[in-house]
Amino acid sequence: MPEGHTLHRLADELTATFGGRVVEASSPQGRFAGSAAQVDGQVLLGAEAWGKHLFVAFPGDRFVHVHLGLYGKFDVHADAPVVPEPVGQVRLRLVADSSYADLRGATACELLTLAERDAIVARSGPDPLRDDADPSVAWDRIRRSKAPIGGLLMDQSVLAGVGNVYRAEVLFRHRMDPYRPGNTLRVGQWRAMWDDLVVLMREGVRTGRIDTVRDEHTPEAMGRPPRRDDHGGEVYVYRRNGMPCHVCGRAVRTAELQGRNLFWCSHCQRRYRSRALQ
Missing domain, CATH: 1.10.8.50 (Helicase, Ruva Protein; domain 3)
Structure with missing residues (x-):
């Protein structure tokens, strides 16, 4: 299972690649289709990690919450020559111009409200990688x-x-x-x-x-x-x-x-x- 530094690197990469940009969100696998449709065409505000939890923020206090678990991978491709067709069980795909990211195999991928996001944080201990950690x-x-x-x-x-x-x-x-x-x-x-x-x-x-x-x-x-x-x-x-x-x-x-x-x-x-x- 990825350790916390991996999630923070991923949050930084997602923010650098998609932060402030309108993204196309889809679920080629279909399991996240309804939630993906709610953030499709929205500005991705940024991403942050708390421990092994990843939160991708969208307007209206909506957050895509991802927990990679043992087998999950969230591959980010910035400025690719071409955005290929999805391969395999892609739970979530984000696209902005020539950049794309594919999430596969995650234990959790869900759209949360701010209160639901805060509840997960409240159940978690302090994260050594966060400046606000106590x-x-x-x-x-x-x-x-x-x-x-x-x-x-x-x-x-x-x-x-x-x-x-x-x-x-x-x-x-x-x-x-x-x-x-x-x-x-x-x-x-x-x-x-x-x-x-x-x-x-x-x-x-x-x-x-x-x-x-x-x-x-x-x-x-x-x-x-x-x-x-x-x-x-x-x-x-x-x-x-x-x-x-x-x-x-x-x-x-x-x-x-x-x-x-x-x-x-x-x-x-x-x-x-x-x-x-x-």
């Missing part, structure tokens, strides 16, 4: 929860936009046991992780890939081959199970946590033990 809102939920921090970081009602890659990597970078209960963290530990996510995810928006290793652990610095993975980017633990940790050499471990694969180094991220039990 990390104290997430902290208030974390400090009250006995759930493992590795699960809380993936809970979109706690923190919006963080997926499996950023979860694994920020925990490693802060030497945090992923099974440590949220209510045992100190606020300084949380703020350090939040600030790190802001920097890492903004870099992801800029480059389109997730790179989390520090300068001293890059392939060039360590004299190791670059990572070969369809997700791209240089990482410490994500999808590196059984491989040596870049820092200590211990084999990276994996396990399932709340239905998702977790990756961590048991040496660098030592098991948390409450002082009360010591």
Whole structure:
């Protein structure tokens, strides 16, 4: 499933390509035809992301809400030589002159009112990529929860936009046991992780890939081959199970946590033990 930086890049791309322009909206697949007709011929005001939710704004406080889910793709083509006929199951097509965008396979594609859009935002935690984000809102939920921090970081009602890659990597970078209960963290530990996510995810928006290793652990610095993975980017633990940790050499471990694969180094991220039990 795409992480938050992907949705913010997509929002920027849609705004740059169609913002302020009259668009033709259609649903070649047919499933979104009625709603597409309501915004067809309207000015696309802009697009924004909140976590893994994308909102494309039209006049009259109407928003096309998209959640890509596991398989969705929203391909934007600016200034194409020709706008081709739709291929495959295109849920939504936007066209303005020689530019077009096709949405396929999304979990959600629906036309919402402002109140409905705001309700989705209200159910979401703060997004590290938004300037209006308040990390104290997430902290208030974390400090009250006995759930493992590795699960809380993936809970979109706690923190919006963080997926499996950023979860694994920020925990490693802060030497945090992923099974440590949220209510045992100190606020300084949380703020350090939040600030790190802001920097890492903004870099992801800029480059389109997730790179989390520090300068001293890059392939060039360590004299190791670059990572070969369809997700791209240089990482410490994500999808590196059984491989040596870049820092200590211990084999990276994996396990399932709340239905998702977790990756961590048991040496660098030592098991948390409450002082009360010591």
